[in-house]
Amino acid sequence: MYHLALKMLLGDRAKYAMLVGGLTFATMLMTQQSAVFCGILKWTTSHMSNMRAQLWVVDRNVQQANELKALRDTDVNRVRSVTGVAWAMPLYITIQSAKLADGNFKPILLVGLDNTTLVGRPPVIVHGRLEDMRLPNSIILDELGIKRLSVGRAKPLGLGDTFELNDKEARIVGICRADRHFFGYPYAYATYTQALQFAPKQRKMLSLVLAEPAPGWTPERAAKQIQAETGMKAYTEDELFWATIWWHFRNTGIPIAFISIIVLGFIVGTTISGQTFYAFVHENLRHLGALKAMGASNALLARMLLVQSLTVGFLGYGIGALLVTAFGHAVLGRGEPPFMLPWQLPAMTFAIVMGICCFSAMLGIRKVWKVEPAIVFRG
Amino acid sequence: MSATASTQLAVHVRAVSKTFGTGEAAVPALKGVDFNARQGELLMIVGPSGCGKTTLLSVIAGTLNFDGGEIDVFGSPLHRMKPRDITEFRKSHVGFIFQQFNLIPTLSCIENVSVPLLINGASRRVAEQKAEAMLDQLGLPGRGHERPTNLSGGQQQRVAIARALVHEPRLVICDEPTSALDKDTGGHIMDLLRDVARHPDRSVIVVTHDNRIFKYADRLTEMEDGRVQRVHDQAGNPDLSE
Numbered sequence: 001m002y003h004l005a006l007k008m009l010l011g012d013r014a015k016y017a018m019l020v021g022g023l024t025f026a027t028m029l030m031t032q033q034s035a036v037f038c039g040i041l042k043w044t045t046s047h048m049s050n051m052r053a054q055l056w057v058v059d060r061n062v063q064q065a066n067e068l069k070a071l072r073d074t075d076v077n078r079v080r081s082v083t084g085v086a087w088a089m090p091l092y093i094t095i096q097s098a099k100l101a102d103g104n105f106k107p108i109l110l111v112g113l114d115n116t117t118l119v120g121r122p123p124v125i126v127h128g129r130l131e132d133m134r135l136p137n138s139i140i141l142d143e144l145g146i147k148r149l150s151v152g153r154a155k156p157l158g159l160g161d162t163f164e165l166n167d168k169e170a171r172i173v174g175i176c177r178a179d180r181h182f183f184g185y186p187y188a189y190a191t192y193t194q195a196l197q198f199a200p201k202q203r204k205m206l207s208l209v210l211a212e213p214a215p216g217w218t219p220e221r222a223a224k225q226i227q228a229e230t231g232m233k234a235y236t237e238d239e240l241f242w243a244t245i246w247w248h249f250r251n252t253g254i255p256i257a258f259i260s261i262i263v264l265g266f267i268v269g270t271t272i273s274g275q276t277f278y279a280f281v282h283e284n285l286r287h288l289g290a291l292k293a294m295g296a297s298n299a300l301l302a303r304m305l306l307v308q309s310l311t312v313g314f315l316g317y318g319i320g321a322l323l324v325t326a327f328g329h330a331v332l333g334r335g336e337p338p339f340m341l342p343w344q345l346p347a348m349t350f351a352i353v354m355g356i357c358c359f360s361a362m363l364g365i366r367k368v369w370k371v372e373p374a375i376v377f378r379g
Numbered sequence: 380m381s382a383t384a385s386t387q388l389a390v391h392v393r394a395v396s397k398t399f400g401t402g403e404a405a406v407p408a409l410k411g412v413d414f415n416a417r418q419g420e421l422l423m424i425v426g427p428s429g430c431g432k433t434t435l436l437s438v439i440a441g442t443l444n445f446d447g448g449e450i451d452v453f454g455s456p457l458h459r460m461k462p463r464d465i466t467e468f469r470k471s472h473v474g475f476i477f478q479q480f481n482l483i484p485t486l487s488c489i490e491n492v493s494v495p496l497l498i499n500g501a502s503r504r505v506a507e508q509k510a511e512a513m514l515d516q517l518g519l520p521g522r523g524h525e526r527p528t529n530l531s532g533g534q535q536q537r538v539a540i541a542r543a544l545v546h547e548p549r550l551v552i553c554d555e556p557t558s559a560l561d562k563d564t565g566g567h568i569m570d571l572l573r574d575v576a577r578h579p580d581r582s583v584i585v586v587t588h589d590n591r592i593f594k595y596a597d598r599l600t601e602m603e604d605g606r607v608q609r610v611h612d613q614a615g616n617p618d619l620s621e
Contacts, residue, residue, distance in 0.1 A: 001498065004497070007485055284483075286481060290475070292442075293442050294469065373469075374442040376475070376477055376481055377433045377477070
């Protein structure tokens with residue numbers, strides 16, 4: 001009987017198209033907006049992915065990675081002296097202005113790494129050598145920085161080219177690939193000493209300390225020990241990641257904006273699908289009543305309606321997911337808008353779409369359940 | 380009585396009553412109806428609109444609950460059966476022919492005819508083979524893969540008859556089978572139904588108010604105001620056995 005149920009559905013092309021279209025739209029809206037939302041949240045944690053360390057030691061009042069409060073230069077030695085810490089290195093992060101060829105300025109995120117170890121180095125060097133960072137006035141710029149700072153030039157910036165960074169000459173000795181920052185600023189890496197020379201002098205310059213637990217110490221235990229001995233706040237990488245995500249969740253309007261659109265997708269999907277499927281059942285009530293008169297049980301009719309509903313659900317979800325994948329493929333190549341599609345998102349959307357389909361089927365099943373087979377004898 | 384009609388009862392209805400609605404809005408549709416249909420006969424239930432003939436047909440077919448009385452259909456006591464058992468009974472023992480054919484327009488004729496077999500658990504291949512054979516038997520060879528909407532009214536009713544008979548039911552229920560057809564086509568359909576009724580182990584009950592087809596009945600049961608008034612043959616001779 002299920003093949004007949006599907007033929008009944010496919011025979012009503014307008015409603016079939018409406019059902020599949022509605023669920024495709026809902027799938028797209030929910031998945032794409034969730035992926036962009038996750039992408040934005042991922043951007044807020046770009047420091048962690050671009051500088052990688054097991055322990056992040058910051059001022060005790062720091063709540064997330066993008067709002068740092070400067071430490072004293074001696075604090076790095078205090079961390080080094082803590083039992084359970086294998087090593088600790090200083091890191092300087094600041095936003096500075098880079099001058100373009102056309103005279104305009106663009107902000108860049110300048111990261112100063114420990115001169116000797118270069119701990120916090122960029123994840124992927126595309127051109128040049130990391131060690132050249134130790135040469136005078138040298139920096140390694142990320143690909144976004146190359147693109148942004150090349151505006152107004154005859155050809156894009158490359159190795160050996162220079163630009164003005166805070167009125168000082170900076171020479172590009174390497175190009176790296178780094179995750180985008182939430183504010184959209186490019187990353188530029190220099191040695192700690194060099195970064196301090198690029199930036200204007202302040203009383204306290206150390207932004208944070210990157211550290212690693214000693215052998216036999218877990219990051220969590222070492223972090224607790226650092227806090228206990230120094231009074232500073234020590235995060236494991238995972239803790240800082242989630243603290244940053246939740247901070248933006250709580251303190252910005254981004255979640256509400258995205259969740260509104262995602263909920264809208266759910267409502268649109270439910271409304272279109274529910275209403276159309278109900279109308280489909282209503283129009284076929286006489287035929288369903290005839291099937292009931294001929295001996296089709298309520299359970300059989302319910303299964304037929306479920307097959308119809310879930311079929312459009314699978315199709316709508318499939319097409320929607322395909323379109324979102326194509327969108328993701330296109331934007332990931334360009335780097336914006338942010339897009340992150342962990343498997344949980346399509347899985348969640350799939351569950352929601354199937355839920356919508358089951359709800360729509362339930363509306364129809366309820367209707368069919370109540371129909372007396374004698375309806376077929378009424379003119 | 381036709382040559383094949385026996386005195387064995389196919390349907391035995393005793394003091395059946397049915398009221399729609401409750402309280403002041405209550406409308407009694409059947410008021411203690413007594414009624415018999417024999418095996419091998421084509422019996423018509425006739426009467427003016429609202430007299431209760433369709434309600435009687437519905438309760439005999441097991442598609443409508445009744446309030447009181449007893450109904451035996453080929454020995455199965457509907458009044459004692461649970462709803463699930465009545466559905467099972469309908470599935471295997473009752474064939475339906477409706478006024479507006481009730482064919483599913485998005486399915487082919489073969490698929491429409493195969494429905495009762497599929498409901499009874501037949502495989503798709505077997506059901507479609509039998510459906511095609513039944514359509515051939517009823518004068519629609521080669522039309523099985525067409526949609527019902529491409530056929531004339533008479534042809535559609537033939538498809539409906541094929542659907543009613545394909546699973547070889549013992550009781551065939553027809554609700555105004557000719558009302559949507561012209562006189563000639565209606566006559567052909569009634570010839571067909573009379574042939575269907577000439578099976579010693581089957582009974583055909585037709586509800587109609589189309590007096591042009593009364594001549595096809597072995598017996599006529601006249602109803603009025605929820606009661607059986609008279610049972611007689613085509614010539615008007617009363618059936619004294621009732």
